[in-house]
Structures are given as structure tokens and as C-alpha cells.
Amino acid sequence: RTMARQITLTNCIGKGRYGAVWKGMWQGEPIAVKVFASRDEQSWARETEYNTVMLRHSNILGYIASDMISRESDTELWLVCYYHPLGSLYEYLQRTELDHQLMLQLCLSAANGLAHLHTDIVGVCGKAAIAHRDIKSKNILVKNDLTCCIADLGLAVTHNSEEDQINIPKNNRVGTKRYMSPEVLDETLNTSSFECFKQADVYSFGVVWEIARRCVSGGLVEEYNPPFYDVVNYDPSFEEMRKVVSVDNYRPVIPNRWSSDPSLSLLSKLLRETWCKNPSNRLTIHRLAPAITKEIYPSNDMD
Numbered sequence: 001r002t003m004a005r006q007i008t009l010t011n012c013i014g015k016g017r018y019g020a021v022w023k024g025m026w027q028g029e030p031i032a033v034k035v036f037a038s039r040d041e042q043s044w045a046r047e048t049e050y051n052t053v054m055l056r057h058s059n060i061l062g063y064i065a066s067d068m069i070s071r072e073s074d075t076e077l078w079l080v081c082y083y084h085p086l087g088s089l090y091e092y093l094q095r096t097e098l099d100h101q102l103m104l105q106l107c108l109s110a111a112n113g114l115a116h117l118h119t120d121i122v123g124v125c126g127k128a129a130i131a132h133r134d135i136k137s138k139n140i141l142v143k144n145d146l147t148c149c150i151a152d153l154g155l156a157v158t159h160n161s162e163e164d165q166i167n168i169p170k171n172n173r174v175g176t177k178r179y180m181s182p183e184v185l186d187e188t189l190n191t192s193s194f195e196c197f198k199q200a201d202v203y204s205f206g207v208v209w210e211i212a213r214r215c216v217s218g219g220l221v222e223e224y225n226p227p228f229y230d231v232v233n234y235d236p237s238f239e240e241m242r243k244v245v246s247v248d249n250y251r252p253v254i255p256n257r258w259s260s261d262p263s264l265s266l267l268s269k270l271l272r273e274t275w276c277k278n279p280s281n282r283l284t285i286h287r288l289a290p291a292i293t294k295e296i297y298p299s300n301d302m303d
């Protein structure tokens, strides 16, 4: 019996245009199964292709298997991963206020996950550099140890530094409009430069803004909101986002209370450097992660 036949799906834990995510049991272990909408088979193929190259990292969602099941009319595509009961960062932030340690831990672990994707490791057990292209709080999961892991590699682009070859998936799916960078919105992103894809990922790192708002300082905390909640409505159009982000160069507001807190004011400085209109002025993820680490462990001087 193929893998999927050994799985019992127990309850649906997520639903969207992408398809649905189910909690299931396999050999007595809880697992998460993403059942792809047939329209999104290209994302399934991409995820499967990457995960077979064994992307193993504590801040990347753990892959178990892919499977294809022929149903009555169509074919069901399954992606089986580890199950995280705490759910996505998006859901976790709605119901949780954070202290400083947890806030920095969530930011750092997410940054480390993205840094692993962006790093090309040459050699036998190496990995191509990967740009995610759909970073958002719904695509980040919270593990039981309260660190993040990044999910959904369906749109990822790889770069083989030895042949300097970029592999862009044939996929009519695009990233989430709310998180699109200015260059993606005004369509000036140079798709022949892998650097540009990494820079666009760093812009989407505004996820840090969503996390930091939920950190209590001086008895104050902001409610959970997605970026641009104050200027666009639910499910904004491409044009709406382009006007706000590219034309008006508007960015999420940094609450005043952050300036009187050392960690929050550091994060606001980092955020400003991930939101630059000019992609080449942005921080790289390899500068962002160490900067957050310094805030947690100020003693060891990294440099």
C-alpha cells in the first residue's frame, strides 16, 4: 500500500485557494497533509522536487512524503509533513501576547529559516540557494518549542551558483499581494538576477513587524493586524497594493511606544532597512539574523 493509503485524515485544519491542510495519523504519529487543488499541481511538483533534495533544517517545515491518489474523476496530490499543533504564526499571534524573549526568538528562528533557504551550500550534500517568493505569517508555523519553521516552497526559485543558473518554476500562481515588494508590484524585478528574488523575500520579512506589535513593553501592546490593514481592505487587488507600496511608498506604521524599548527600537531600525524601495539598499537576511542574535545575546561579539 502506498503511503497515502496508510494515512487516516482526521480533521481539516486549513482551507484556501491552495487546497486544504488536514491533520492525520500515520503509523500512530500525527502528521499534516496538504491536499493540493488540482489547479495548483505545479506547486505540488515544486515542493516535491525540493523536498526530495532533503531540505532538512529546524526552521524549515519537516517533509515526510509526497503522494498522488487517483480519485473517481481527478488525481489528488498530497504533501505530508510534520504536524505542529500550535498552527501558523498568523493564528498564533492573534491569540498570544509576547514577552521580549519569545518575540526575539520567533523573529530570529524565522530569519534563520529564510537564511538557510537563501544560502547555497556547494559540495556533495550541498543545496542550491532558494528564494521562497511567498513569505507571510500564514506560511510560517510555530513549533512546540516556540520557534518558527517556514512552509510552502511551491513558488520557490533555485539558483545553482556553479552554473549561475536560475530555475524559475512554471507556475501561474504568484505570491500574496499584501506582501509583494515594490519591484514585484511595479514589475521591475529583474528575473535574470537571483539576488533580486532574495531581496524581494527580505521585503516580505515585514512579518517581523507583525510579531513585534504583539510584544508587551511598558504595559503596552498592539492588537494583531496584517501589514497594510490600515490602508487596504481584505484581499486587496494588485492595483490597490501597487498604489500604496510602489506609488505612495507607504510602509506599515511603527508605533511610538517602540522607540522607548531597546529591542523594539532595534527591530524598527531593521524593519526600515528591509522595506527600502530600492532593493539593493535592503538588508540581506545574512545581516538581519546576526543583528537579532546580537539583541538576544549581546555579550558574544559576533564580529
Ligand SMILES: Nc1cccc(Nc2ncnc3[nH]ccc(=O)c23)c1
Pocket: 013, 014, 021, 032, 033, 034, 061, 079, 080, 081, 082, 083, 084, 085, 086, 087, 088, 141, 151, 152
Ligand atoms: N504538508 C503541509 C504543507 C504546508 C503547510 C502545512 N500546514 C501545516 N503543517 C504542519 N502543521 C500545521 N499545523 C496547523 C496548521 C497547518 O497548516 C499546519 C502542511
